[in-house]
Amino acid sequence: MKAVVKTRKAPGAELVDVSVPKPGADEVLVKLIIGSICGTDSHIYAWDSGAQVYIKNVPQVLGHEFAGTIVEVGKEVRKFKVGDYVSAETHIYCGKCVQCRNDQRHICETGRIFGLTCNGCFAEYFTVPERVLWKNNSQLPPEIAAIQEPLGNAVYCALGDYDKNLEEKSVFIIGDGPTAIMAAGVAKAEGARLVIILGRHDRRMEIARKMGADRALKDGQGAEEIVSDITAGKGFDVVLEMAGSPEAVKLALRWTRIGGRMSAFGIHGEPLVIDNYGQYVRSGKKILPISGRLIWRTWEEVQRLLESGSLDVSPVITHKVRLEEFEKGFGFMTQRPKASGKVILIP
Ligand SMILES: [Zn+2]
Ligand SMILES: [Zn+2]
Structure with missing residues (x-):
């Protein structure tokens, strides 16, 4: 064979x-x-x-x-x-x-x-x-x-493992790989009020819009000002870091609202410095590392989403x-x- x-x-x-x-x-x-x-x-x-x-x-x-x-x-x-x-x-x-x-x-x-x-x-x-x-x-x-396996990554990343309800939440996705794009669809299917994705490639931004992203912002083109405007400077309920660079992590942490959740999916081998650590602790922002999929909880969630017809x-x-x-x-x-x-x- x-x-x-x-x-x-x-x-x-x-x-x-x-x-x-x-x-x-x-x-x-x-x-x-x-x-x-x-x-x-x-x-x-x-x-x-x-x-x-x-x-x-x-x-x-x-x-x-x-x-x-x-x-x-x-x-x-x-x-x-x-x-x-x-x-x-x-x-x-x-x-x-x-x-x-x-x-x-x-x-x-x-x-x-x-x-x-x-x-x-x-x-x-x-x-x-x-x-x-x-x-x-x-x-x-x-x-x-x-x-379903990469979709499982997207589902685990978007839903997290303790605050699974995205209903009426605002979600910011950093990165435009296929898993990040699928996460945009997952967040919309789960009832997120606002889903914004930040990427670099036109074709992928186009797919993200097709998947339901409310806005697809291109990196460097005034994206941070737009994000600040949209959230009145307060940031998003949930931020998914799916690009994998120290800059992306810092951006994700910055735009997670006080008490919000950042899912860490992107991988890089650089050291990570959290500026003003004390302020971070007081902010109550939670970083959730996403490794693979929860076995079998995430697979069941993938199945539920696909069978409901709310996610294409x-x-x-x-x-x-x-x-x-x-x-x-x-x-x-x-x-x-x-x-x-x-x-x-x-x-
Ligand atoms: Zn894979
Ligand atoms: Zn084992």
Whole structure:
């Protein structure tokens, strides 16, 4: 069978003929219907420093976002059967560590990460442990099912984990990657009064508007003055930092209202200085780090939103290519100025 494989610890990947894997006792064999390229895959493909921490061994099959059908089950698999239409949580948690025992499986450190620290789904067939499988509604189109994992990031980021109600709230999203754009749709679907997104790329701002953002502001073009005007200088109830730079974090914290919540999703490796820490403490602003998705709470929220019909994430899918044209797919992801949303791979 064909698989997109990282064959060397260097830029690129190759389409390789490999044998169909055998599912272990607690695993299933899945036939790929649709795969979707994640920003992380793109970093691994380009082989930049951030991606190199994940890939320990080559060759390794890439990819972690998918919709597929189970074609074989291991002998200990109980809840899933051949023919089931599935997607999967990327964090293959260990189930035993202190986080796992405290309902924090999404931040398990001893588990594996599907397609990042072990073989993934950009192949005609692949194995997945039963414990991370998610059964899809049969009515859900495969291309939407395949992007539930990043949509889960958007949902967790937008809703947070303690103040889940966005009804009548004002939301400011910093960043215009596909997950940030989906977060705009999620916030609107959850009843936010005002959703403003700050980005850099025209095409992505256009998609964000399609997803329901009330305003899409372009970075540098007087955006801060506009934000100040709109909020009377007080900031937003909820700010989602989804750009990943020290400047973006500072901006997010500044524009979170007193007592509001900032979700920290963007990743960077720089030190972070909080100016006037005492003032920050007195402000009661909460920073919520978003890592993956809550297992399975976030998946259930994704399902609720998709089934309610209040959220349509299809505008975020901008490109579809065949699995063997994956290089073209990664090309869409890395082209400048950025014009892609989610890029779908079809076997
Ligand atoms: Zn992903
Ligand atoms: Zn664990």
